[in-house]
Amino acid sequence: xxxxxxxxxxxxxxxxxxxxxxxxxxxxxxxxxxxxxxxxxxxxxxxxxxxxxxxxxxxxxxxxxx
Numbered sequence: 001x002x003x004x005x006x007x008x009x010x011x012x013x014x015x016x017x018x019x020x021x022x023x024x025x026x027x028x029x030x031x032x033x034x035x036x037x038x039x040x041x042x043x044x045x046x047x048x049x050x051x052x053x054x055x056x057x058x059x060x061x062x063x064x065x066x
Contacts, residue, residue, distance in 0.1 A: 003028055 002010045010053070013031050054062075 001027065 001015065001019075001024070002012045005011050013027070015027065015031075017027065
């Protein structure tokens with residue numbers, strides 16, 4: 001599904017939600033909420049040092065949690 005966000009600029013999202021059940025405006029609103037959650041999780045991961053550099057080995061994860 002594509003949304004026009006500016007002149008000649010579109011944003012594309014992929015969803016398995018039924019178009020007949022969810023209006024375009026409702027999908028845009030839900031996507032915006034989801035994006036805020038994703039950003040919050042990313043900030044939390046960096047705050048507690050769980051970014052990709054430390055996530056490569058299970059032992060690194062265990063060390064951080066102890």
